[in-house]
Amino acid sequence: EAGVAQSPRYKIIEKRQSVAFWCNPISGHATLYWYQQILGQGPKLLIQFQNNGVVDDSQLPKDRFSAERLKGVDSTLKIQPAKLEDSAVYLCASSFANYGYTFGSGTRLTVV
Amino acid sequence: QKEVEQNSGPLSVPEGAIASLNCTYSDRGSQSFFWYRQYSGKSPELIMSIYSNGDKEDGRFTAQLNKASQYVSLLIRDSQPSDSATYLCAVGGSGAGSYQLTFGKGTKLSVIP
Numbered sequence: 001e002a003g004v005a006q007s008p009r010y011k012i013i014e015k016r017q018s019v020a021f022w023c024n025p026i027s028g029h030a031t032l033y034w035y036q037q038i039l040g041q042g043p044k045l046l047i048q049f050q051n052n053g054v055v056d057d058s059q060l061p062k063d064r065f066s067a068e069r070l071k072g073v074d075s076t077l078k079i080q081p082a083k084l085e086d087s088a089v090y091l092c093a094s095s096f097a098n099y100g101y102t103f104g105s106g107t108r109l110t111v112v
Numbered sequence: 113q114k115e116v117e118q119n120s121g122p123l124s125v126p127e128g129a130i131a132s133l134n135c136t137y138s139d140r141g142s143q144s145f146f147w148y149r150q151y152s153g154k155s156p157e158l159i160m161s162i163y164s165n166g167d168k169e170d171g172r173f174t175a176q177l178n179k180a181s182q183y184v185s186l187l188i189r190d191s192q193p194s195d196s197a198t199y200l201c202a203v204g205g206s207g208a209g210s211y212q213l214t215f216g217k218g219t220k221l222s223v224i225p
Contacts, residue, residue: 035215043215044215045212045214091155097211099161100144100158100202103156103157106155
């Protein structure tokens, strides 16, 4: 089966600019997650979708981050405006039931 | 706030030895437990899942779960240099249909040839 697709792989932006990341989950996986992984730390959940509805966005900094999942498939995560502390790897994952996640390759964001 | 604790390491073991990685969690109602391997610059890869108390073996890997002690471990037998990576412990939620995982910070393992 095809894996979780993410793009772009790398992005360098200046602080206060905006950026968007795209994710396409494994076909048939209803649940989609966005995680932020800062160097040397474990992944931290930003938002969880079930189909096209938000299940948990309690840790999403809503003043600058937004995410959507149209038609219950692809998802986009946006940051506007970016801060230096947003430099991290942004991981998208999808899951079927309770069998664990499959992660995409991630987007490495550098804010300068 | 759910917490998952791991020793950050680094843990160094000689090639052929057993590597033992440990994890504790705070949510007593957690029902699912996973170990992910993450190579430098790569995304996490699922290597083991365990849902019931006891041991689960898969090749050179054995996951152990003790819900009473809120403790999960991963043993890697006959460690190889290719096992050098960061190992992330992940714990699932306690509610019905709660598949969200909370991750530890990871333990960095180095297998010395």
